[in-house]
Amino acid sequence: MSQPKPVRLALLGCGTVGTEVIRLLHEQADDLTARIGAPLELAGIAVRRLGRERGDLPVDPALFTSDALALIKRDDVDVVIEVVGGIEPARTWLVEALRAGKSVVTANKALLAEDGGTLHDAAADGNADLYYEASVAGAIPLLRPLRESLHGDRVTAVTGIVNGTTNFILSSMAATGAGFNEALEEATELGYAEADPTADVEGFDAAAKAAILASLAFHTRVTAADVFREGMTGVTAGDMASAKEMGCTIKLLCIAQRTTGPDGSENVSVRVHPAMIPLTHPLASVGDAFNAVFVEAEGAGPLMFYGRGAGGRPTASAVLGDIVAAARNKLTGTRAPSESNYAELTVRPIGESLTRYHISLDVAERPGVLATVAGVFAQHEVSIATVRQSGRADDAKLVIVTHSAPDAALAATVESLARLDIVRSIASVLRVEGGAG
Numbered sequence: 001m002s003q004p005k006p007v008r009l010a011l012l013g014c015g016t017v018g019t020e021v022i023r024l025l026h027e028q029a030d031d032l033t034a035r036i037g038a039p040l041e042l043a044g045i046a047v048r049r050l051g052r053e054r055g056d057l058p059v060d061p062a063l064f065t066s067d068a069l070a071l072i073k074r075d076d077v078d079v080v081i082e083v084v085g086g087i088e089p090a091r092t093w094l095v096e097a098l099r100a101g102k103s104v105v106t107a108n109k110a111l112l113a114e115d116g117g118t119l120h121d122a123a124a125d126g127n128a129d130l131y132y133e134a135s136v137a138g139a140i141p142l143l144r145p146l147r148e149s150l151h152g153d154r155v156t157a158v159t160g161i162v163n164g165t166t167n168f169i170l171s172s173m174a175a176t177g178a179g180f181n182e183a184l185e186e187a188t189e190l191g192y193a194e195a196d197p198t199a200d201v202e203g204f205d206a207a208a209k210a211a212i213l214a215s216l217a218f219h220t221r222v223t224a225a226d227v228f229r230e231g232m233t234g235v236t237a238g239d240m241a242s243a244k245e246m247g248c249t250i251k252l253l254c255i256a257q258r259t260t261g262p263d264g265s266e267n268v269s270v271r272v273h274p275a276m277i278p279l280t281h282p283l284a285s286v287g288d289a290f291n292a293v294f295v296e297a298e299g300a301g302p303l304m305f306y307g308r309g310a311g312g313r314p315t316a317s318a319v320l321g322d323i324v325a326a327a328r329n330k331l332t333g334t335r336a337p338s339e340s341n342y343a344e345l346t347v348r349p350i351g352e353s354l355t356r357y358h359i360s361l362d363v364a365e366r367p368g369v370l371a372t373v374a375g376v377f378a379q380h381e382v383s384i385a386t387v388r389q390s391g392r393a394d395d396a397k398l399v400i401v402t403h404s405a406p407d408a409a410l411a412a413t414v415e416s417l418a419r420l421d422i423v424r425s426i427a428s429v430l431r432v433e434g435g436a437g
């Protein structure tokens with residue numbers, strides 16, 4: 001019997017993820033051939049620095065090129081795998097590949113969240129597959145369940161920890177009191193952080209993932225620019241200690257919800273910010289670079305997805321799953337179902353979202369302080385859940401946790417508090433989720 005023709009792959013990028021894709025392709029070659037019905041073969045590997053030392057990769061050095069576009073355009077390439085990152089030149093490459101009918105597998109959440117529409121349109125034009133499971137939550141199978149398994153249901157919320165680097169840092173700060181810089185350095189060495197770790201710590205990476213999740217979950221187009229984003233660089237050791245005292249911890253959360261506006265219209269709210277959650281909350285025990293995501297759907301109820309959210313090998317596992325799917329489709333001449341972004345829901349501004357605040361104030365110690373502070377909350381129609389008071393005659397502290405209120409009212413309350421002469425400083429403001437406080 002004649003050997004089936006190999007499915008030929010162009011790999012763009014050979015960094016943390018790309019090298020592990022090469023290793024898995026090599027280690028599992030026989031199994032992959034059996035599963036797909038044809039062998040996978042690397043046609044070329046595009047990198048930026050041809051002379052870079054790449055260790056003992058099980059691959060022919062002649063496959064390396066610095067001309068990604070020429071590699072993509074080759075007639076013998078069936079599937080393009082992009083693990084480079086960034087907006088350009090990745091967008092140009094992927095549009096070129098898709099329009100030419102080549103399937104694309106990418107881990108590039110930044111591009112998908114900024115301009116996913118262009119990629120989906122190019123995939124439709126070229127009748128090609130666009131797979132991106134690795135772009136959100138590393139190894140966790142999450143996008144395929146949203147894209148396929150839950151397509152008969154109505155998803156109402158997606159909440160979770162979707163950035164491994166910041167979860168690693170916050171978990172280290174909570175467990176060992178490790179400093180921010182030290183923990184970030186370790187996360188970078190372990191291959192969790194983005195090329196520019198600002199994307200992680202300032203919440204851009206999680207916001208991109210939130211946009212992808214919200215688009216898939218609610219069948220509407222949400223871009224990174226639509227997502228309210230606050231990073232975790234402002235979280236201090238003091239915040240962590242205060243959270244601990246209250247039986248809580250702090251996590252960078254992604255929260256995407258289907259909501260109803262004041263006029264009864266349906267819309268969505270998508271936000272990323274650090275939040276205080278009780279230690280009893282299932283997300284509180286998600287440590288290291290692990291991710292966990294809750295999906296709530298009307299029929300299914302709550303579902304939880306948990307696993308490694310970053311790192312070369314786990315991410316490569318998700319990439320390989322997509323390669324197998326794309327290769328099978330190539331052989332059978334079929335295509336994965338395209339995205340159904342039909343809903344056109346408006347994204348509500350953060351000010352309209354209902355949140356709760358934990359506010360820590362340094363105040364003067366004199367009679368009437370508490371009443372004055374409480375008056376400010378009343379003025380903004382924000383109800384107080386708990387108040388803790390501590391301190392000496394010249395240096396008192398008030399820690400206030402609110403009930404839920406529109407975020408704009410809570411932010412305005414903080415602004416008014418800052419203007420009071422009895423408030424020496426606002427030590428910290430954190431949002432609270434999951435019954436904390």
Ligand SMILES: NC(=O)C1=CN([C@@H]2O[C@H](COP(=O)(O)OP(=O)(O)OC[C@H]3O[C@@H](n4cnc5c(N)ncnc54)[C@H](OP(=O)(O)O)[C@@H]3O)[C@@H](O)[C@H]2O)C=CC1
Nearest residue numbers: 013014015016017047048049083084085107108310311315
């Ligand atoms: N690391 C992780 O845990 C995860 C990463 N991702 C995503 O995967 C993608 C890759 O991440 P990661 O492997 O960590 O990144 P790295 O920075 O480790 O690797 C990037 C690779 O892209 C190559 N490259 C950069 N610019 C060009 C160019 N102009 N032409 C050709 N090659 C180029 C680099 O070449 P050279 O080697 O010569 O420098 C390098 O091989 C990103 O989109 C990231 O967001 C997704 C999930 C998890």
Ligand SMILES: N[C@@H](CC=O)C(=O)O
Nearest residue numbers: 163164165192194310
């Ligand atoms: N930098 C990202 C990598 C995976 O997406 C993270 O830390 O989660």
